[in-house]
Amino acid sequence: MNDLRRLEAFVAVAEELNFGRAADRLGLTQPSLSRAVGALERELAVALFDRTTRRVALTPAGEAMLPDARAAVEAARAAARRARRAGGLVVVSKPDGDLGLLPGILDALGEPAELLFAATGDEAASMLRDGRGDVALVAAPFDRAGLDVEQVATESRVAAQPSGREARTLREVLARPAVTWPGVDARLDAYYRARDPRTRPADPPPERLGPPAKDLAEALRLVELGQAVTFLPVSVARRYPREGVAYREIDGLSDVRLQVAWPATSRSPRVAAFVRTATRTP
Template sequence: MNDLESRQLRYFVAVAEELNFGRAAERLGMAQPPLSRAIRELERGLGVRLFERTTRQVGLTPAGEVLLRDARTALEAITAAARRAAHAGRPAPELRLALKADFDAGLLPQFLAAYRREPEAIPVELVLGGRGDQEAALRDGRADVAVLPELTDGRGLDAEPLLTEPRLVALAASDPLAARSSLSLADFAGRVLPDGRPAELGGPPPGPDGGG
């Protein structure tokens, strides 16, 4: 088997996400025949079928599902490597700190003050984003370090807890749970939050505007 090329992975991911060769070709800005040919060559090189094709639909095989997961990770790593190299080569590099505005628990001034006392400290650039953007910024090379409420996928990242805060809940005085001195998320099973999510999940939604 020949080494995989990033071009092959991009082609494969486009088809795997669209599950349609025509839409994938349009997304990639190329004609469909060379895309189909590239996927066949990829399957031949790997010695496995990545897609189940019929006249009506395209689906991933188990091997294709595995490759899709790893291909996304590999492409993210390639993009991140290029961004980090370009950033490191700048005449005046900066430490890029990703965080959501007003979501640092008041710790940001302490972070910056402590870091600036380090002999090899460099200027800090704040990379602001919505809730959930910080982990993506680390993975794709837009940030070097981040302050975030939690990791959804810690693979390949080093993390250190900085602060633990208790969860709070607002209940009507007449609610049976209001008389309890302590509660767990399991106590809210079957209840729904105002935004429609199951209450036992707790916390704000992970979208860009999800709380904080």
């Protein structure tokens, strides 16, 4: 554990470039932090920081070490989280992102599971990597780094448009402003706006960015008020019928690809059972 504490100390100082702030972040005194960093430097026989009375900077050795040290600390924390709850299964999903399949999967699994909700697929993936979750049911695209993934199901998307003013072709609907999603990855935002690589009309119109939304309720309100269009899985559209909003299938619109993801290092029998159940769910 001493090695892990020293790595945590190194990472904190490397990210803060200030021993006082790093000590506060770790809940240590500054002398304790300095001793931990000094012990690591002596163990490695290399200086990791250039220290003066005015500044702290990483040496080339420190810069080279930081990515691996950060990964080691994150992996250790994830392992500790999993060990503390070794008896259960934590499933991550978006609240409306399971195409309605999660209840059937859990019933077929036949054992209890804790559910955690994520706002985006990337957040769900992050929850797997840092140990908060064991397995996720999530729609692509998302960051698959460090994860194993299998396909579960596909579903069509529909265009949500103001009632009475529906576009009927892909080019027509793409000519209208589309709801934007600040804070999400650009690749995911493009998918939400039907500007992803799998949605390719022959002669795409210029892109028109609509107003932003934080969640589905805001997006549908913007559609109802005639401010923009948005694109949803069929199962979500069925769940949220709304006066003033028309859902229309559009030829050429990319579909939803629901996938099950789990840490590539996982050896959990419960995770394996969930994956088997999810991938054979009709």
